[in-house]
Amino acid sequence: MHIVAVGGSDAGISAALRARELDPSAEVTVVVADAYPNFSICGIPYYISGEVGHWSNLAHRTHADLEDTGMRLRLDTLATGIDVDGRRLALRSSDGAETTLDYDELVIGTGALPIRPPIAGLDGLGAADGVHVLHSMGDTFALERSLERLQPSTALIVGAGYVGLEMAEGLSARGIAVTQVEMLPEVLPTVDPSLGALVHAELDRHGVTVHTGSTVTRVGRGAAGLQVDGTGPDGEPLAWDVDLVLVVVGVRPDTDLLVAAGARTGPRGAVVVDETMATGLPHVWAAGDCVVTHHRQLGVTYLPLGTTAHKQGRVAGENALGGRTRFTGSLGTQVVKVFDLVAARTGLREHEAVAAGFAPVSSTATPDDHKAYYPGAQPITIRITGDRDTGVLLGAQLVGPRGTETAKRVDTYATALFHGMTVDGFSELDLSYTPPLGSPWDATQMATQAWVREHLLPAQVLSPR
Amino acid sequence: MHIVAVGGSDAGISAALRARELDPSAEVTVVVADAYPNFSICGIPYYISGEVGHWSNLAHRTHADLEDTGMRLRLDTLATGIDVDGRRLALRSSDGAETTLDYDELVIGTGALPIRPPIAGLDGLGAADGVHVLHSMGDTFALERSLERLQPSTALIVGAGYVGLEMAEGLSARGIAVTQVEMLPEVLPTVDPSLGALVHAELDRHGVTVHTGSTVTRVGRGAAGLQVDGTGPDGEPLAWDVDLVLVVVGVRPDTDLLVAAGARTGPRGAVVVDETMATGLPHVWAAGDCVVTHHRQLGVTYLPLGTTAHKQGRVAGENALGGRTRFTGSLGTQVVKVFDLVAARTGLREHEAVAAGFAPVSSTATPDDHKAYYPGAQPITIRITGDRDTGVLLGAQLVGPRGTETAKRVDTYATALFHGMTVDGFSELDLSYTPPLGSPWDATQMATQAWVREHLLPAQVLSPR
Numbered sequence: 001m002h003i004v005a006v007g008g009s010d011a012g013i014s015a016a017l018r019a020r021e022l023d024p025s026a027e028v029t030v031v032v033a034d035a036y037p038n039f040s041i042c043g044i045p046y047y048i049s050g051e052v053g054h055w056s057n058l059a060h061r062t063h064a065d066l067e068d069t070g071m072r073l074r075l076d077t078l079a080t081g082i083d084v085d086g087r088r089l090a091l092r093s094s095d096g097a098e099t100t101l102d103y104d105e106l107v108i109g110t111g112a113l114p115i116r117p118p119i120a121g122l123d124g125l126g127a128a129d130g131v132h133v134l135h136s137m138g139d140t141f142a143l144e145r146s147l148e149r150l151q152p153s154t155a156l157i158v159g160a161g162y163v164g165l166e167m168a169e170g171l172s173a174r175g176i177a178v179t180q181v182e183m184l185p186e187v188l189p190t191v192d193p194s195l196g197a198l199v200h201a202e203l204d205r206h207g208v209t210v211h212t213g214s215t216v217t218r219v220g221r222g223a224a225g226l227q228v229d230g231t232g233p234d235g236e237p238l239a240w241d242v243d244l245v246l247v248v249v250g251v252r253p254d255t256d257l258l259v260a261a262g263a264r265t266g267p268r269g270a271v272v273v274d275e276t277m278a279t280g281l282p283h284v285w286a287a288g289d290c291v292v293t294h295h296r297q298l299g300v301t302y303l304p305l306g307t308t309a310h311k312q313g314r315v316a317g318e319n320a321l322g323g324r325t326r327f328t329g330s331l332g333t334q335v336v337k338v339f340d341l342v343a344a345r346t347g348l349r350e351h352e353a354v355a356a357g358f359a360p361v362s363s364t365a366t367p368d369d370h371k372a373y374y375p376g377a378q379p380i381t382i383r384i385t386g387d388r389d390t391g392v393l394l395g396a397q398l399v400g401p402r403g404t405e406t407a408k409r410v411d412t413y414a415t416a417l418f419h420g421m422t423v424d425g426f427s428e429l430d431l432s433y434t435p436p437l438g439s440p441w442d443a444t445q446m447a448t449q450a451w452v453r454e455h456l457l458p459a460q461v462l463s464p465r
Numbered sequence: 466m467h468i469v470a471v472g473g474s475d476a477g478i479s480a481a482l483r484a485r486e487l488d489p490s491a492e493v494t495v496v497v498a499d500a501y502p503n504f505s506i507c508g509i510p511y512y513i514s515g516e517v518g519h520w521s522n523l524a525h526r527t528h529a530d531l532e533d534t535g536m537r538l539r540l541d542t543l544a545t546g547i548d549v550d551g552r553r554l555a556l557r558s559s560d561g562a563e564t565t566l567d568y569d570e571l572v573i574g575t576g577a578l579p580i581r582p583p584i585a586g587l588d589g590l591g592a593a594d595g596v597h598v599l600h601s602m603g604d605t606f607a608l609e610r611s612l613e614r615l616q617p618s619t620a621l622i623v624g625a626g627y628v629g630l631e632m633a634e635g636l637s638a639r640g641i642a643v644t645q646v647e648m649l650p651e652v653l654p655t656v657d658p659s660l661g662a663l664v665h666a667e668l669d670r671h672g673v674t675v676h677t678g679s680t681v682t683r684v685g686r687g688a689a690g691l692q693v694d695g696t697g698p699d700g701e702p703l704a705w706d707v708d709l710v711l712v713v714v715g716v717r718p719d720t721d722l723l724v725a726a727g728a729r730t731g732p733r734g735a736v737v738v739d740e741t742m743a744t745g746l747p748h749v750w751a752a753g754d755c756v757v758t759h760h761r762q763l764g765v766t767y768l769p770l771g772t773t774a775h776k777q778g779r780v781a782g783e784n785a786l787g788g789r790t791r792f793t794g795s796l797g798t799q800v801v802k803v804f805d806l807v808a809a810r811t812g813l814r815e816h817e818a819v820a821a822g823f824a825p826v827s828s829t830a831t832p833d834d835h836k837a838y839y840p841g842a843q844p845i846t847i848r849i850t851g852d853r854d855t856g857v858l859l860g861a862q863l864v865g866p867r868g869t870e871t872a873k874r875v876d877t878y879a880t881a882l883f884h885g886m887t888v889d890g891f892s893e894l895d896l897s898y899t900p901p902l903g904s905p906w907d908a909t910q911m912a913t914q915a916w917v918r919e920h921l922l923p924a925q926v927l928s929p930r
Contacts, residue, residue: 010905021922043900046839057838060905296895307898310905314892328893335897344897373522374511407902408873411909414895415880427779428793430761430879432800432809433772435508437872440475440525440775444876457486 001026003320004089004103006079006257008032009041010306011109011288013060014313016071019321026321028071029101031091035075036137038066042306044140045163048147049170055140074101082106082261084281105283105320108258108271109313112251112289112304114139117158120218122247130226130244131219134163135251143246152176152243156228158216159249160187165199165338167246168208179209179240181216181230183249190334191345191397192383194364198399202341214238219245251304253290266292268302275326277316285320287312296329296418297348297394298356303332333414335407342402344410347395347417350385359388363454367446369404371435380404382447386423388455393423393448405437412444423448424456466491468785469554469568470778471544471722473497474506475771476574476753478525479778481536484786491786493536494566496556500540501602503531507771509605510628513612514635520605539566547571547726549746570748570785573723573736574778577716577754577769579604582623585683587712595691595709596684599628600716608711617641617708621693623681624714625652630664630803632711633673644674644705646681646695648714655799656810656862657848659829663864667806679703684710716769718755731757733767740791742781750785752777761794761883762813762859763821768797798879800872807867809875812860812882815850824853830915832908834869836900845869847912851888853920858888858913870902877909888913889921 003019003026005012016028030037036059043058052058066073074091080098081090089101114133116122125131127142130150134143146152155171157164160182168178180187180203186196187203187210203210213233220227226245230238253270255263263279263286266272270292277285288309295301308330315327335344353360366379380400386393396413400406416426426448433440441449468484468491470477481493495502501524508523517523531538539556545563546555554566579598581587590596592607595615599608611617620636622629625647633643645652645668651661652668652675668675678698685692691710695703718735720728728744728751731737735757742750753774760766773795780792800809818825831844845865851858861878865871881891891913898905906914 021918040836040838040900042898042905043836043838046900051840052838305898306905307895311893311895329895331895333895333897335899335902337899337901342902346895346897371505371508373505373508373517375516403868405870405873407897407899408870408877408907411877411894411896411907412873412880414897415877415884418894419880419884428776429876429883430772430776430794430796430798430811431876432798432811432872432879433507433770434800434802434872435505435511436802437800437807440507440771442873442876453486 001104001321002102003028003105003107003317004101005030005107005109006089007109007111007288008034008037009039009109009111009288010309011111011313011316012107013038013066014310015107015109015285015287015317015320017069018314018317020069020071022318022323023321024070029074030071031074031077031079031089031101033076033078034136034138037063037073037075039137041135044134045166045170047140048143048167049173051173055137079257082257082284084261084284087283103283106285107313107316107320108279108284108286108290109288109309110254110257110290113254114248115250115252117247117249119158119216121220125219129221132244132246134167134246134248146244147174150243154179154242155244155246156181156240156242158245158247160210160212161189161248161250162334162336163248165203165336167248168203169206169339172206172208176244177207179211179242181211181214183213183215185213187212188336188343191343191399192349195343195381195383195397195399198381199338199341199343202339206339211238251289253302253304255290258286258290266300270302276319276324277312277327278319285316287316294327294329296331298352303330305330305332305334307333331414331417333410335410337402340402341399342404342406343399344406345395345397346410346414347393348385349395349397353385353387353394358394360385360394361388361455363451365447365450367443368439369400369443370437371439374435376403378404380406380409380443382443384423384447384451386451386455391422391424391456393417393421393426396447409444424452466569466786467567468493468570468572468782469566470495470572470574471554472574472576472753473499473502474504474574474576474753475774476576476778476781477572478503478531479775480572480574480752480782480785482534483779483782485534485536487783487788488786489535494539495536496539496542496544496554496566498541498543499601499603502528502538502540504602506600509599510631510635512605513608513632514638516638520602544722547722547749549726549749552748568748571750572778572781572785573744573749573751573755574753574774575719575722575755578719579713580715580717582712582714584623584681586685590684594686597709597711599632599711599713611709612639615708619644619707620709620711621646621705621707623710623712625675625677626654626713626715627799627801628713630668630801632713633668634671634804637671637673641709642672644676644707646676646679648678648680650678652677653801653808656808656864657814660808660846660848660862660864663846664803664806664808667804671804676703716754718767718769720755723751723755731765735767741784741789742777742792743784750781752781759792759794761796763817768795770795770797770799772798796879796882798875800875802867805867806864807869807871808864809871810860810862811875811879812858813850814860814862818850818852818859823859825850825859826853826920828916828919830912832911833904834865834908835902836904839900841868843869845871845874845908847908849888849912849916851916851920856887856889856921858882858886858891861912874909889917
């Protein structure tokens with residue numbers, strides 16, 4: 001049995017690790033396009049900020065760790081084609097040499113590519129001009145070289161999603177004055193604007209100049225550095241002179257290899273897989289950012305996340321080996337640290353819930369993270385969304401200061417969502433309490449109780465009795 | 466409808482709050498033995514330590530807050546008897562006056578009393594001698610007066626459970642040299658000794674002198690202060706001269722009122738209630754530390770906790786009003802901060818699981834709280850117990866430094882236990898990740914995966930396929 005995984009990031013490596021773990025006799029090869037297998041892409045902002053000593057620390061496992069599991073690595077090797085019937089992969093190494101690799105089962109984890117938005121002038125500029133995208137280790141090294149060479153004092157970031165916000169912090173940590181431009185009305189558009197506004201204020205507090213509801217329309221070389229034009233929320237022209245531009249507006253699935261082999265595509269152009277991670281092409285599995293996401297509440301969507309890629313890769317590796325496991329689905333659980341604030345979400349927001357056929361209503365509460373009499377208590381803003389008709393919990397969004405255990409409080413909601421709990425039933429959970437770290441009803445429960453008071457009480461609680 | 470609650474702590478107040486919340490027309494009276502309704506008993510160690518400015522801050526709600534809900538409070542009033550057939554409560558106020566109070570529905574939340582262990586000389590000594598128990602606000606004031614009067618430089622604490630450990634920290638914070646004596650082989654006996662040893666080391670690090678496997682046999686007045694005798698783990702005599710003795714070895718249910726009215730008792734002498742919190746006596750409900758605990762894994766036991774008292778009281782208040790809700794059961798979730806360490810548990814340990822008919826096996830892992838490349842990563846010691854035959858998760862114990870979100874990570878396990886998840890299935894949960902605060906597989910999942918590797922893999926994972 002020879003399992004070949006294409007892709008050295010979360011999905012491909014997870015598949016290979018799982019296959020080796022379950023069957024140490026299985027032959028496993030991972031084909032990696034660059035020289036950086038199993039690197040933590042999510043850690044790049046912390047390398048740029050200077051918090052990670054050496055770039056090699058970003059590896060989840062070293063090359064030696066990986067080979068110690070018994071897998072083989074083919075680095076700097078691009079998979080250029082799949083002969084599905086012949087179960088043979090066409091490869092091209094960095095020196096241009098073409099070879100093939102036979103497989104019994106193939107797992108594709110080619111991941112995603114950074115989106116290049118329609119900004120005039122963008123395609124003519126690159127790293128040499130101080131214009132960057134940021135997705136791979138190659139992008140990271142290019143940015144690091146620009147930072148060394150240009151010693152920029154100003155930077156403009158296009159996009160205020162997770163990576164954009166982390167990079168605003170990372171570049172600020174290097175003493176660079178950051179301007180951030182977000183097309184949508186508020187930063188961190190994956191949470192409701194009322195919570196995004198808290199993150200916006202945190203950016204303001206740390207000296208980031210934020211333009212929301214604004215687009216970047218043109219970028220070009222200026223007298224000194226880069227000249228960027230845009231449009232503000234009321235259509236007014238905006239212009240900036242900066243030393244560096246970073247474009248981080250999301251990713252799109254990298255599907256060329258699979259599509260050429262005959263795979264079907266679905267939402268956002270991602271390759272369709274079922275919950276076993278089968279592509280429909282015989283003996284070809286796929287996982288990670290190149291495939292659609294089975295979401296427990298939304299059905300099939302596209303929601304690329306590292307945590308999901310790990311789970312999908314693990315399922316693909318097990319099934320390639322002959323297992324019959326399934327990816328039980330994403331809830332879109334995410335968290336980001338922005339300076340001293342933590343923002344997290346799991347499940348659905350109202351507009352997503354409406355689209356999925358629910359009748360969502362929401363409440364926001366601001367319970368303290370622990371008893372107020374113990375020093376250091378700080379409020380966490382928690383927004384609960386539930387279904388008005390069934391009382392089922394649909395989602396939770398949290399923004400709290402670092403040190404309020406906000407990142408792991410979202411996990412309690414994620415676990416409750418996994419099991420389809422009602423908002424009212426959430427109070428039945430036996431959660432931990434000690435005054436320095438919680439409350440007899442945890443902050444998470446105070447928030448769900450606020451929802452129940454606003455939307456159910458008293459009629460629906462006592463009426464059926 | 467007149468609902469009367471007896472007891473001003475978690476259970477009684479929760480019942481009263483719930484009744485008022487659900488039916489603002491209900492007449493609700495709470496009979497409180499002292500003048501301190503709705504005080505946070507769990508906060509006492511932090512008042513003694515000096516971290517809580519004024520004792521009145523320990524109130525979850527002020528007297529005015531409580532009356533604003535529409536409930537009436539009868540303070541300094543002892544309930545001395547229940548006329549079950551006449552639905553009438555006998556009361557004695559602090560001036561000795563005897564009265565009665567008619568009720569339609571009665572909720573008893575008399576709580577617990579501190580256990581006085583069989584130590585020679587103990588019964589003849591009290592607060593005037595610098596010998597204290599610690600359970601009520603009255604006990605707190607008495608201890609505070611002793612601390613002011615005696616200005617002790619040394620103290621001996623009998624017991625190293627939650628309160629004993631918190632008081633070791635609290636008295637240390639006041640500059641008192643603390644000796645702690647625990648009868649069992651390791652401190653914090655509610656977790657396995659291997660984890661208790663980590664807490665023991667933290668006590669050592671902070672200058673607490675710990676004697677485990679040791680008993681205090683006698684206490685008496687010495688030349689200056691108190692003379693305490695004991696026996697060490699090998700039967701050797703121990704002797705201490707100290708200024709203050711604090712006895713905190715647990716509590717027993719305060720059931721006199723209910724037993725005199727004809728209620729049945731069960732484990733540890735607690736009053737038997739069903740899951741609706743009915744005592745079996747007509748129109749008499751009971752909740753909190755005076756009643757048995759329905760445990761989701763163990764059935765009926767006695768496990769007094771403030772979180773449980775809140776839930777039980779809420780159920781009792783709702784049902785007294787005519788509701789039909791049930792207490793869905795405890796998992797014994799607990800957490801304690803000891804200096805800079807946090808220890809938590811939920812569910813069962815092996816010996817408890819064996820007694821409940823399971824086939825438990827355990828694994829210990831020490832995953833980092835977040836990615837090691839981001840500064841400040843620290844290991845959390847996590848011990849997972851699962852059933853070898855069914856793979857069901859039975860319990861989790863965690864010890865981690867403050868700042869590792871250990872207190873809320875136990876909640877993820879508690880939520881998984883609530884839903885009867887398997888150890889292997891825990892990896893399906895979509896938990897949050899960002900490098901400064903987690904890992905793609907959260908630390909909680911790395912620990913369950915370690916259990917699976919040790920006890921299931923590879924045979925049981927792939928075999929049924």
